[in-house]
Amino acid sequence: MKDSLELRTVTVTRYITPLREGGSLPALAEADDDFKYVLKFRGAGHGVKALIAELLGGLIARELGLKVPELVFAELDEAFGRTEADEEIQDLLQFSKGLNLALHFLSGALTFDPAAETVDDTLASKIVWLDAFITNVDRTFRNTNMLIWHKELWLIDHGAAFYFHHSFSNWEKSAETPFSFIKDHVLLPRASKLYEVDQEFKKILNRDKFVAIVDQIPTEWLEWEGSDFSANEIREVYLNFLLRRLESSTIFINEANKWRDASI
Template identity: 45%
Template sequence: MTLRTVTATRYVTPFREGGSLPGLVEADDLGMYVLKFRGAGQGIKSLVAELIVGELARALGFNVPEIVFADLDPELARAEPDEEVQDLLRASGGLNVGFDYLPGSFDFNPLVRDPGPDLAARLLWLDALTLNVDRSWKNPNLLLWHRDIWLIDHGASLIFHHSWSPAWKPAETYRYDASDHVMLPVAGDIGAADRDLKPLLTPALLAGVLANVPDDWLADDDATATDIRARYTAFFTARLDSSPAWVDTLEATRAARV
């Protein structure tokens, strides 16, 4: 479960569809990666969400491109003519998050690949668990590659961590609006997804995923990295314990859509 670290050697092109201006880079292993930059407007917390949710999704059986740490030298900015890209590279020296580039992939289209009711229900469950607000028809953050569905872009998940304080306590329930979720119209039994997936998200699995997040991405003036990992653990524990309530809400939303 330990993530590899590569060194970015060349900035290739930006992906301007994303608000954080991710970019395609080549690395010293000759691989190509979609890089999410620590200097982007969403900040380091979005990279933390990418790591945690991406690796949890992989462990739960979803297709997720390999996630790596990408060490970036801000001197790469010298070769870029675009001032916006220059500023982003200069602000992102050090470790960033990279995703294995899937050449020839394209945006999810149910006319090309029907996800089926089981996968749709499981993905809806995952996004409700992690409070991912960014999986709509307008922006599904799903790719089709070799006819399989791949999950990308989880930086908008775990939104509570942008504003927590030393007094933060995990709420047993968080409101999650699934009415615009891309999988809602085709999702099957979400209760069955809950019964299948919840046992897989063990304390050991969660601890292993959280261990991948660098300490300096977690610690702040009010809490140590250990304290922050404990907060994430408390959130997921409370969220899983309260799954009957939010799964019922998802089922009601699905029934209303039908």
């Protein structure tokens, strides 16, 4: 039986248009299953580490019952993009040959507008808890990284999470950080039920779940240039980070509540 966490793999057949958001240049693309995807490239920005953060953040969110577009591995052929006229995009495609990550394109979705949409306290608390847990710095009023699709709230773009892995040193300290960036979270004013959500999520997340999630990281994404760690050793660090982060949840909950109380 297929593991519920296991991702499908598609082959990109058509590059449609760049989505010029931030520095990572994601693109709208079509794959061999005839679906459209938002394609995240291993050759962009922070490279495979951004893809790992996107993968882990999305899978954890999904395990917690939050809505995330389907994640798939996206194979990019070596010859793909050679006819692309834009040199910057052509370079990006060439540097991204192999396995990339894509999210199912939610056609007709609207960017979440906190001035026009109200999120109930429980859902807001769940999303704030998730972002504090995975240390996601990028869900702010300036860039909400949420969509309204079929009248429901969907989470996108977790590539800025797990920022400890950019230096990959002292993960133990990073796992216990209060995460002060939570003060800028777009949903923090509504997150009044963090303690209740914490109890609920601790019944869902455990070592077995984390092992299954971390095991989804492709080995080729873990072959870091200049790193002395093997792929299995890197996976072990991610696993231990998640376990210690969960054990230390009171630290980041208290931090979030501190900033929430200060803003009310």
